[in-house]
Amino acid sequence: MTSTTQNALSTKVGRRSFLKMAAVAGAFGATSAFASSGVTRAATEDEVKNPFPGSKNVRTICTACSVGCGITAEVQNGVWVRQEVAQDHPVSLGGHCCKGADMIDMVRSEVRLKYPMVKEGGQWKRISWDTAYERISKKLDSLRKKDGPDSTIFLGSAKMSTEQAYYFRKFAAFYGTNNIDHQARI
Amino acid sequence: MANTWGYGAMTNSLGDIQNAKAIIIFGANPAVNHPVGFGHFLKAKERNNAQIIVVDPRYTKTAAKADIFAQIRPGTDIPFMYGMLNIIFKNGWEDKKFIKDRVYGIEDIRKEAAKWTPEKVADVTGVSAEKLMQITRVYAKSTPGTLIWAMGLTQHTIGSSNTRMAPILQLCLGNMGVEGGGTNILRGHDNVQGATDMCCLSHTLPGYYGLSAGSWKYFAKSWGVDYEWLAGRFKDKKMMSAKGFTLAKWYSGVLAGKPGEDKIHNAGTNLKALFVMGNGITSIAQQAKVKEALDNLELIVLADPFVNEAAILTDKKDDVFLLPAATQFETSGSVTATNRSAQWRYQVVEPMYESKPDHEIMFEFAKRLGFYDEYTKGMLIRENKKTFKFPEDATDEIARIIKTIGLTGWTSKRLKKHTDNWHMFDEVSLRGTGPMKGEYYGLPWPCWTESHSGSPVLYNINRSVKEGGMGFRNRFGLEHDGQNLLAGKGSAPKGSSNKDGYAEITAKNIESVLGIKLSAAEKKKIGKNWKVDTSNIIAEKCMEAGIAPYGNAKARAKVWTFPDQIPMHREPLHSPRQDLAKKYPSYKDKANHYRVDTKYISKQTEKDWSKEFPINLVTGRLVNLNGAGMENRASKYLAELTPEMFCDIHPGLAANHGIRNGDMMWVHSPEGTKIKVKAKFSYSVSEDRVFLPMHFAGHFQGEDLSHKYPEGTKPYAVGESANTVTNYGYDIVTQIPETKGGLCRIEKA
């Protein structure tokens, strides 16, 4: 080994050669707890440095499939800074497929729809929420009066929360139609 | 399935699969669609030496981990299962006591099964008789065995028969109501179960109450509104009880009246407006029709965190609204996993950009359409409040109203407590420890009361009702053809005061069935029956007596209200085996099927489809995308895994058409539509079929629609939608499209 490497080891690694392995045991589910071996020892409190000081972990659920994997979201100052591992979740045991591992990207994706838009004369135009509400409800109202409530169909989602799905169904009921459906029928 | 024994849901849980000794998977690919769930399968294999049997048209990632794989021709699951039953009955491997006590109508099944000899099954399904026998022996001999299915069974014209057939197989083997057994449907999206329970469906009200006047009255009362007022919102009371259009065939509601289109029955009007919330309608069959329908609407409202690609598909120039909905991480609420467990999805961050949570959008529209107060009143009733807090008060409203599937115990407080303490539950049994002792994770419904444990294994009579035990639901009357439909002697859940079968509990029979006396006050408060008893006296009393409120009946193998009383094989509308299509023809055309006259036999016999379109078309999911794939294709890491739409094709088939790996190819459908996709050589499909992933959009029949995305919203991957070429064909009962058994023709592009 040349001097550069030795140098790197002595100055930079010495300080960093600790590990807290307790968490590993959880990751493997039913396997025996990790015994300490040679180089791996529990890190002391001040050795464990949080890169996001003051962050909080929020327990939430993956929105991909119906397995219902747990997600631990690390939030700092209202920003989802990191997706952590929910190792203690009884179904997923911290596991995720690629979709679940990337849930944080759903929130922070750059190609999200950022504001209400309307297509006018074939062109997309940014509008305010108020304008959107106003124009849509006017149109719905007039259609409802003219052609009856059954001229509208509501397509809901299996990606909504149960409460939202319930209120979506209820919305159609109060609107006056049974033309409502969602992805269960695919 | 609900028509077999009461509820249409996964009976056991994912963790419980670790108890299985054999796992048979029909038309599901959990290794790709539910990877974390599949981990439990692999553990069963590793620790239990469970045999995994995969029956699928493709050699999937799941099949790669299987002990036995049978490559079946799409749409022939019923003959396959009858073939299994044929062997089971012949060898006497069925669970005779279980059948006697808990199943009705097996005799008819026995007769039908006798017709399906292994040789005949081999001809129809393409699976050799030896393999069928091997599978049957392994599966029948290794109990408990669990049966898994997903869209591979449902997306057929005979889907509703398929989903009855699988339970029958399990019933015959006595695999129901036991740990490690059950029929476990793997739901697609995160909250399909929850949203289905809430019945965002056109044929029923939340909790599967149906659309009868009685149900509407119950809901009107529970919502705190006048029934007549609510009925006044509809065109008339007839329309109020008429099933609506479905997601599968709503386009007919727009296009009706045009030449060649199916007729509709929609209160004299076509559909003029479409209001979509979080539904990738580019993933439904017949995209060309969907596009035409979109073009002909007067108003399109699409609320989604990403651009709903319906907006890209349509050529409509005006009145297409895109509303930025918040993701589920920017709001909170409960979500029901495939095993009926609810979890509380906490809010992670405030909605980004100008996005708003779905319910805020709904509430605002309700305000502007003038029914906000009535609409939200249900949340105030329970505690007689002035203001509500969403979603907690909505959760409690649901708990107050929905009795059919036992959501009474699902208060927001309890659900939050479960998520807060998820580390206190066991992986396999879902049993809680410590402070959560006596409860199962997520309180799998039915969770009859606010102290009920939840029911991790449905129809399990080895547990007391209090701990999630129950028999089959008494849902189809007390007798049929002179035979008693209640469960046999001694087959009541453990600790029950009534050891035999009993009817569902009503105010009338509660005293006799439970053997108790109600006080006068209780008699005054009690609801008419367990489904509408908001006082919850029935449920509470039942728990004490160890009685399941919904009764204890037999499961039925025969559904006398269905077009086929017992599951019968019928060839897909577009069958590559015309000889069999004649022998096993499809249904008669069905009028007013969810408001649309739907073609069956007339489509099947229109011409010999297989001549022009000789190749079977199978669609399915990829691991990195789900549904229409909008949100996943908007992630650069996920899009990177499959940057382009492709078609899995066997190199031999490709060679016949001069297609090389990576070439572009056309896939033509009998509907006259076509898509241009990249050929990807794969041995996972045989030479008579191709596979298309269903998550792409943004291209249409060879045309790139990228320019139609609003600036800065185009996902990282776009491509042809497989559903542009999926064939016409809808389930006879549920109208789920037949995307898994169509035909196509391919050529080099």
Added chain:
Amino acid sequence: MKKYLFLSIASLFLASAAFAADSQIWDAMRIQNIYGYGQVESLGLGPLFTMLQANYFAQIFLAVLIGVPAVFLLHYLVIGPKVFSHDGKKIYAFSIFNRIVHQVAAISFIVLIPTGFIMTFGSYFGGGEFVRMMKDLHGIATISFGIVVIPMFLMWIKDMLPNFDDIKWMMIVGGYLSKEKKPVPAGKFNAGQKSWYWIATLGGMVMILTGATMYFLDFDIEMVRSMTGLSQIDLLRVAAILHAFFGMLVVALFFTHVYMAVFAIKGAIHSIITGYKEEEEVEILHSSWYKKLKKEGKI
């Protein structure tokens, strides 16, 4: 206990060796931007490259860097330079075109060789920004060399074809081992110059190609791939080995070339600047050419 563990693990490793030999792990596209990584039929050049690069390349380069100049120093001290009269007649040897081409190549080499050495011994320069800059400079200099290497190849090829003189020249090592001024059998270019020419042009081209392959990593060389049947990773490994091998040759001969032009033959360097060689020098060192010129009456 420890011993048991040790044994069991050791057996696992043995099994793992067998597993690796099965070479399933070597299949398919391992990394995103390198296709055909370690296919089953790959040449297994990884270990060879690792062995050579870890143990030999740098050492050989060091040997060349020190050894070749040392030999010449010895030669200079023992035998000394050849001195020819610069007052005599001059013979026009190199056209302006020849000289420009040569000069461009020369400058390129002056950049390429030190930067190459800096990369080879990058650790002594601490790596990082400086060495990275040298790497880029190495690449830039390649461009200028790439421009002139083909003209250079073509303009001298006629005179560079080997002939019998070369064998004779080789036998007496070009007469450099004696102080005598005896005519040496050689045409316009002697065997030494010829070898340098071939190494510098053909070898140079190989170095450009192998260098570019390594520089761009996923450089689209489908043609080479389909011609050689090499997977890309093997191609890269072949490139790295060839680049080092030819690098050594080029460096050694470059040093020789410089020594000859600057020290061994006093003032010989002027010929490539002015285009004129000393008549005496030609007469002695390129006797065959001298005779030919004489016969043609060009002198």
Added chain:
Amino acid sequence: MSNNEMARMKFYCDDQRCIECNGCSVACAEAHELPTGVSRRKVITLNEGVEGKEFSTSVACMHCTDAPCEQVCPVDCFYIREDGIVLHDKDVCIGCGYCLYACPFGAPQFPRDGAFGTKGAMDKCTMCAGGPLETNSAHERELYGQNRIAEGKVPMCAAMCSTKALIVGSADEVAKIYRTRIAAKGKGVQSAPYGWSKAYSN
């Protein structure tokens, strides 16, 4: 093989469990916010669709004991921690690609961000142990991604593996888990952790 070698941190992917869900590779890319085109970890499937022969496995830097990359690096940017994690210094790396030629696993990745379309400094799996900069500093995170080891956390890929096929830890512990699984199957050794001994045994 010395006992010391067993106390090294190692990865192991159980191909009986790996289902190519790509959870590990995406978890890694997401955790370290890698540019597209760089995959520190990749799942490969062999013999796709061939009945009985198809299997998948997840590959990344194996943190070899005799790390060939460390041997061939002309600028000696590699260093091996006491616990066996092979790391490198991006500020020293010149992006020559030699480590890639030497590596039997295709672990080194080169983002296309250098001048003239060349590759920038090499990037590879750090076993979530960051790099030589100040632990958990923003600079370290930007260059090397998270330093989860310093936080006492499990590397992201293994922690998020959907079927727990991918495991990580000190070699003897991982071997123990591996043996437990084989024993549970009662089928004897079918395959074994690869790449743990010398990368090139000679």
